[in-house]
């Protein structure tokens with residue numbers, strides 16, 4: 001006798017189960033199929049191509065009404081099952097019909113998660129799950145605006161589909177990079193770049209606050225930072241939840257999903273479940289591959305055959321034209337795990353394999369995913385790769401092939417790509433010079449002037465030589481930044497500027513970093529270069545700073561810190577001194593010392609007390625002295641005309657003004673200034689990075705002094721008549737230093753590379769522009785980090801937890 | 810019975826950063842990598858006691874802030890030419906929370 005099978009949900013999983021069942025025994029069951037959507041089973045994953053206009057709904061319909069009829073399936077589409085009575089083995093449909101069953105199968109899929117932001121119930125706020133949602137999006141066109149919340153697979157497919165229709169789309173993503181669950185930062189960076197090229201606006205690390213409406217309809221998304229993003233439609237694609245409500249009401253065992261055993265049977269022997277609504281062995285599912293396996297197992301179980309569902313390794317691809325990405329397995333760092341990274345900046349390719357005990361356990365790829373199935377096979381089959389380790393990353397075709405050509409990036413540059421920024425020399429000019437006989441760097445410098453000025457393009461010129469001359473030119477080995485890269489500091493700085501690299505993952509990718517996220521040597525340098533070159537675009541990364549700069553205090557050998565408040569130009573007041581004394585008492589500071597920089601150092605403060613002591617010093621009007629920084633330290637002054645019988649100008653006043661304008665500025669190494677009121681030079685200005693000696697006729701400015709490991713006297717830069725001019729020149733020279741020097745070169749070292757003449761000329765001819773860029777940067781960085789940390793980061797200075805009592809139990 | 814003890818939210822520790830957990834036997838540093846893996850180690854460098862939690866985190870390693878020794882977060886072993894080892898403790902993340910093993914932490918001996 002045929003039994004009655006009722007199926008709840010005509011989705012991708014039950015569709016496949018039905019096919020398997022009918023294939024094996026078409027008359028074993030009399031099937032009734034309910035579906036809440038007013039249609040049968042279609043290929044849900046192809047909604048994105050439908051949205052993008054590459055396919056029509058008819059093309060993605062899996063089972064037509066005719067198919068159901070041929071196979072004797074009773075369809076009740078557009079109808080939900082409202083409840084289940086397991087005792088009497090009946091279901092009740094939405095319209096009240098009561099139907100008996102022998103076996104019941106759940107395939108209710110999942111429901112999109114809607115963030116309960118104020119306004120989430122406005123008209124025009126939708127998810128991306130079914131044909132109705134897709135049609136809503138297809139209703140938009142050029143001139144319309146859409147905001148997508150969520151930068152995962154679904155959100156990006158929705159965004160790309162709408163962008164293809166000419167819609168103005170903005171994606172708002174809470175995490176630091178796109179698809180963070182499937183991709184690492186580098187691949188996320190490349191993906192973002194490709195989507196931005198398609199005209200999609202992307203905002204990562206962005207929190208939504210409220211959905212704004214007008215007359216019940218969505219009008220804009222309000223972000224945490226107050227920005228309003230106007231939109232005609234808002235798509236929320238932030239995740240899915242297994243649809244378990246009906247099962248839970250029927251008293252089945254549910255966790256995150258409906259609990260099933262290896263045979264897809266729920267806690268009730270006559271009820272099965274398949275698809276995204278199930279939880280198997282602690283896992284839930286969001287991709288179709290495992291659902292199809294479940295479907296086959298469920299069909300066998302229904303027929304009384306033995307079958308077992310086994311979870312397998314999964315891989316992800318994104319269905320957006322032009323964005324080839326792939327990720328599979330586990331790609332987190334770990335001991336015994338080794339990264340093999342391959343980057344081809346010229347072609348925008350990134351590949352990363354994670355290998356453990358000679359087995360590939362994870363892979364992330366971007367750009368060229370042609371070999372992804374081969375790599376996925378290695379992961380799935382746990383293939384021993386010891387024999388092909390060296391060439392593994394190049395894929396199956398390259399086994400034993402030639403290694404990557406490091407000059408590919410330069411070779412790929414066009415003839416009009418600018419190589420030497422100082423002299424405006426492009427690649428074509430250099431190639432012509434080489435063709436005319438210039439065979440080495442000196443000859444290129446002599447004939448074209450390329451790399452004859454600041455010299456930061458030297459590496460690039462040499463690479464053009466190497467790419468053009470081939471084996472006739474041997475690249476001199478310049479020291480790379482660190483083991484993570486083959487590039488020198490100069491090369492990297494040039495890339496950051498010329499390629500507009502505004503994030504660390506961008507630099508890692510475009511400059512071919514060999515590690516996944518740099519090291520303690522390169523990260524601080526990159527952080528400096530990025531913030532100096534892109535003050536508005538780049539956000540300072542505390543985690544890439546040495547502890548002193550991260551916590552705005554100098555670490556001591558016992559792990560405590562020293563605290564040095566500013567004393568502008570060395571001037572203090574009884575009020576400030578009292579506050580310092582009070583703070584020293586209150587926080588039991590073991591040592592109070594007058595520094596060589598004309599201020600007071602409180603040494604031995606506990607890390608946890610830092611925000612509190614800063615708050616006290618702030619309250620007395622004092623700010624951080626940056627005694628820890630690669631940035632402006634002190635401006636040492638003498639008493640000048642205020643008191644001294646020899647003083648020619650107000651050296652103290654000028655020192656204070658300089659310290660106030662320059663303070664907060666980050667520089668390649670520390671920057672110290674001195675202003676002396678007369679050539680007797682009591683402020684020791686001529687052994688500072690920048691020194692000013694006041695004379696009757698004005699101000700003599702000299703640079704490049706030092707009194708540390710090297711002792712250097714400053715060299716004369718210029719003399720000006722007024723204070724204003726002196727401040728202008730000093731700002732300009734500081735900015736030139738910030739933009740051009742390599743990290744950890746003080747001015748005198750930089751000067752020995754580029755020459756005082758070059759500096760003098762730039763400061764003269766580009767003064768206004770340099771000052772403008774300096775001020776732009778200072779609009780962000782001229783502030784007191786102590787106050788900011790007291791207000792926003794207080795907690796981060798405290799222990800994460802205190803288990804002192806716990807452990808005593 | 811599980812010995813896992815809820816310590817704090819994962820987001821209380823910055824990516825590529827660390828915070829300390831204070832115990833009767835000194836501090837345990839809890840690290841979070843760029844990929845959201847969490848590791849727990851003694852907060853004291855075997856070289857001269859530098860606070861490892863203040864170091865720069867890269868990959869699954871940390872560089873000591875005092876003299877730049879580099880340690881594997883997973884094994885606690887010093888990398889490269891330096892030799893020495895920091896004690897490590899089981900740590901994991903579940904539902905966005907950091908968990909440490911209560912028993913192991915309690916069984917620490919003063920360093």
Ligand code: SRM
Pocket residue numbers: 554555556562564593594595596597598599601627633634670672687705706707708709710746
């Ligand atoms: C506190 C102070 C010594 C003092 O008690 O007077 C000091 C203390 C340190 N100096 Fe200095 N220097 C101090 C004035 C100087 C001076 C004198 C001056 O500025 O007039 C010099 C020589 C002048 C110069 O810089 O050319 C000086 C040359 C150095 C150097 C060598 C720099 C060089 O380029 O060769 C270093 C090492 C470095 O920076 O890499 C250094 C580094 C250090 C560090 C930061 C070492 C470190 O990395 O931990 C010390 C931090 C102690 C702390 O925890 O606070 N300190 N240091 C002075 C703080 C001045 C201030 O108020 O900010």
Ligand SMILES: Cc1cc2nc3c(=O)[nH]c(=O)nc-3n(C[C@H](O)[C@H](O)[C@H](O)COP(=O)(O)OP(=O)(O)OC[C@H]3O[C@@H](n4cnc5c(N)ncnc54)[C@H](O)[C@@H]3O)c2cc1C
Pocket residue numbers: 008009010011012013014034035036037044045046047048079080081082107108109110128129130154157243246274275276277285286287288289291317319
């Ligand atoms: C736009 C988009 C793109 C995707 N891309 C991919 C991809 O590239 N690769 C991939 O592997 N996966 C992709 N997926 C995921 C994939 O589509 C799902 O994993 C799959 O559809 C889940 O199948 P299912 O049968 O469990 O649920 P569904 O296909 O969602 O079917 C469940 C059905 O049950 C119905 N239902 C629910 N409750 C009741 C009730 N009480 N009574 C009657 N009917 C009910 C629902 O209306 C629904 O029709 C994508 C998903 C979307 C939305």
Ligand code: SF4
Pocket residue numbers: none
């Ligand atoms: S001279 Fe040496 S020991 Fe003295 S404060 Fe400067 S760095 Fe430290």
Ligand code: FES
Pocket residue numbers: 854855856857858859873874875876877878
């Ligand atoms: S104390 Fe850690 S390296 Fe010296």
